[in-house]
Amino acid sequence: xxxxxDTTNPDTFINYLTQPLAQEERVxxxxxxxxxxxxxxxxxxQITFSPTCIASAAHMSPTKLKSSISTxxxxxxxxxxxxKFRHFQPGWDGLDASPPEPLAIEAxxxxxxxxxxxxxxxxxxxxxxxxxxxxxxxxxGELYLHLTVEIxxxxxxxxxxxxxxxxxxxxxxxxxxxxxxxTELLQLLLA
Amino acid sequence: MTCEKCRAAYNEVGDEQKQTAxxxxxxxxxxxxxxxxxxxxxYSAGPVRDEETIHFLLTxxxxxxxxxxxxxxxxxxxxxxxxxxxxxxxSLREYELTMDELIETSRAAKNEDRSLHSILEFPAGSVRxxxxxxxxxxxxxxxxxxxxxxxxxxxxPKNAESKTQMKKLQRKSLKKLRDLLTQTADLSELFxxxxxxxxxx
Numbered sequence: 001x002x003x004x005x006d007t008t009n010p011d012t013f014i015n016y017l018t019q020p021l022a023q024e025e026r027v028x029x030x031x032x033x034x035x036x037x038x039x040x041x042x043x044x045x046q047i048t049f050s051p052t053c054i055a056s057a058a059h060m061s062p063t064k065l066k067s068s069i070s071t072x073x074x075x076x077x078x079x080x081x082x083x084k085f086r087h088f089q090p091g092w093d094g095l096d097a098s099p100p101e102p103l104a105i106e107a108x109x110x111x112x113x114x115x116x117x118x119x120x121x122x123x124x125x126x127x128x129x130x131x132x133x134x135x136x137x138x139x140x141g142e143l144y145l146h147l148t149v150e151i152x153x154x155x156x157x158x159x160x161x162x163x164x165x166x167x168x169x170x171x172x173x174x175x176x177x178x179x180x181x182x183t184e185l186l187q188l189l190l191a
Numbered sequence: 192m193t194c195e196k197c198r199a200a201y202n203e204v205g206d207e208q209k210q211t212a213x214x215x216x217x218x219x220x221x222x223x224x225x226x227x228x229x230x231x232x233x234y235s236a237g238p239v240r241d242e243e244t245i246h247f248l249l250t251x252x253x254x255x256x257x258x259x260x261x262x263x264x265x266x267x268x269x270x271x272x273x274x275x276x277x278x279x280x281x282s283l284r285e286y287e288l289t290m291d292e293l294i295e296t297s298r299a300a301k302n303e304d305r306s307l308h309s310i311l312e313f314p315a316g317s318v319r320x321x322x323x324x325x326x327x328x329x330x331x332x333x334x335x336x337x338x339x340x341x342x343x344x345x346x347x348p349k350n351a352e353s354k355t356q357m358k359k360l361q362r363k364s365l366k367k368l369r370d371l372l373t374q375t376a377d378l379s380e381l382f383x384x385x386x387x388x389x390x391x392x
Binding site: 094127 | 211256262263264267268271275299300302303359362365
């Protein structure tokens with residue numbers, strides 16, 4: 001499976017893990033990178049090599065490797081949650097809970113991609129509120145962030161309320177494009 | 192202002208475009224929480240006193256952030272039909288029914304399975320008022336035949352200048368409630384530990 005792994009250069013190794021697998025190497029249509037393969041193997045209890053072994057082979061620290069894997073796990077968990085939310089019906093959480101707008105789920109999925117590279121503490125929990133709004137929450141002791149994705153006039157907009165170092169930050173109706181996070185939000189996540 | 196008006200507002204009779212929390216506020220021309228003085232059904236034990244202990248059941252994984260803190264998103268229901276809770280004196284059966292309903296709702300929505308994480312415990316008076324003595328949440332007696340100790344916590348929708356301002360107030364209130372509710376019931380003591388079977392093992 002890891003036949004083409006370059007064991008001498010950590011950068012090449014990371015590159016290998018995150019690049020799409022060749023079609024003939026794929027074991028399932030939804031597994032497109034080696035790291036996803038590793039995670040899938042871990043998830044079904046079929047893993048035959050430990051992260052320590054791989055790290056050793058690639059001269060990469062186990063911590064760095066673990067961090068890479070957990071990043072992918074977060075994204076997978078977040079996207080899985082959004083996929084479930086997509087199918088929620090009215091009353092999914094109490095009699096009057098609203099289902100999400102499909103466009104809001106799609107925008108939230110894109111947001112997940114942009115949030116994936118952040119450190120563990122800055123990767124939010126994804127949930128759906130009673131109004132059917134996809135919501136991302138961070139509460140790591142330093143930063144409190146409540147970030148939502150809504151559709152206004154057919155376009156995705158973000159709103160967030162945050163507290164950092166005793167200061168409040170609030171933005172509403174911030175246009176969300178597919179080219180990255182709004183600067184103000186990025187600054188909070190990097191704080 | 193009558194008990195009948197409160198019951199009608201709670202039972203969604205009238206302006207169905209509004210959330211229950213809004214209708215409950217409209218009952219007496221915007222006077223905060225007028226229906227706290229009345230019972231929403233014939234099964235209730237009477238209005239909820241400030242000193243009464245309220246229990247709110249937290250379930251996982253829905254209620255927790257990555258770091259194991261309460262996800263404030265779960266409190267958003269206080270702006271809709273209310274946060275279902277149980278008041279002092281509730282029977283074991285009422286807690287069981289609450290958990291069973293939560294589990295069933297999750298399954299019906301094909302959401303993740305729920306288990307009991309903890310029970311937030313607080314006096315009703317602690318969530319009713321802000322530091323400046325203005326009203327924060329209303330604690331309504333909303334007993335049902337099966338759950339005579341049922342209460343609902345509802346926010347008072349503010350008369351904000353704009354939707355944006357309203358959103359900011361809501362978000363701030365969600366965090367405030369989360370920060371307020373820090374005490375939990377001892378599940379090994381409550382009903383001789385009977386509710387622990389709902390916890391993840």
